Amino acid sequence: MTSVALGPTDQLDPRLLEHRRELTGYCYRMLGSVFDAEDAVQETMVRAWRGIADFEGRSAVRSWLYRIATNVCLDQLSGRKRRALPMDLSGSPYPPVEASLAGRLPSAAWVEPVLDRQVIPEDGDPAEQAVARESIRLAFVAALQHLPPRQRAVLILREVLRWKAEEVAQLLDSTVASVNSALQRARATLADLEGRPAPRSLDSDDRALLARYLDAFERYDIDAFVQLLHEDATQHMPPFEMWLQGREDIGTWMVTPPASGCRGSKLIQTSANGTPAFAQYRPAEGGGHVPWGLHVLEIEDGRIAHISSFLNLDCELFAALGLPTSL
Secondary structure, three states: OEEOOOEEHHHOOHHHHOOHHHHHHHHHHHHOOHHHHHHHHHHHHHHHHHHHHHOOOOOOHHHHHHHHHHHHHHHHHOOOOOOEOHHHHOOOOOOOOHHHHHOEOOHHHEOOOOEHHHHOOOOOOHHHHHHHHHOOOHHHHHHHOOOOHHHHHHHHHHHHOOOOHHHHHHHOOOOHHHHHHHHHHHHHHHHHOOOOOOOOOOOHHHHHHHHHHHHHHHHOOHHHHHOOEEEEEEEEOOOEOOEEEOHHHHHHHHOOOOHHHHOOOEEEEEEEOOEEEEEEEEEOOOOOEEEEEEEEEEEEOOEEEEEEEEEOOOOOHHHHHOOOOOO
16 A cells, blocks of 8 residues: 555554554544545554654553544544434335435445454454454444544543553543543443444354345345345445335335346455445446445344445445455
8 A cells, every 4th residue: 555645554664554453443433434534544644654753652652643543533523514324314214116215415424334354453352353343333333423522532442442541531631530521421322322232243043144145135036035134124225315124115125226226236245344244246237247335234133134235336435445346
């Protein structure tokens, strides 16, 4: 990777580069966007690169980088509206008809997905990886957006990254009492929001369910597909405001234009936001397949409870996620 400001990243101090992935995860939780997170980490590296000669080592390099990244994120969040998911904006589901696509918001309005491999160390402690996966769940990241930026930073640093109150106070140029008060307010806000399913590891039944999902979707066997869903399953499709509830409506939508154009798609399994996901490639008019959307799935009690279908309409999402941009 090369930056105009930095040059080839292999010329950077290794002490900076070794923290890049975890910093991306931190910035993603703060900002709710993989695009913004990458920009924030890049800016963090620029500032650190410029200041490394004057770094006196009074704190660990990791703490110093988090201090820079926090300031970058707070600057980005200043004056911005919070990102959300479609179900946060409308209390009622939409009918499964093409007219429901009338409402569309810019990408800056939505919480965006991130692949696990972009933000979770591959060789980390299993317990820490489990916490990391839970803390990038879409529902949790969307809930974080309800918090004021400094409360958000405090909660992530204390409860996700397990920093001590004294360390957070030093990072934020604050006091321990102020940090503890911010944490209590953040916890209270999240407690008032709707709960989310408890995380768990995939078992053999879940893996079989995912195999059936891939098979039914690629064959576009909608009868088989809807049987994999909970009766009250939900689906949303950013950048559109619409969301659906009930497997019958989801099945109806899939055979309704323009969604029916997904017939003949190919899927690649991956992991995003701590849960199973599929990258969908839709048939192209001239042949082959083009990136279309990322399905992020929630599994409960042996069935699919929710599908977040993030559409690649601007042709940037798959590239940002490091997914193949063609098949």
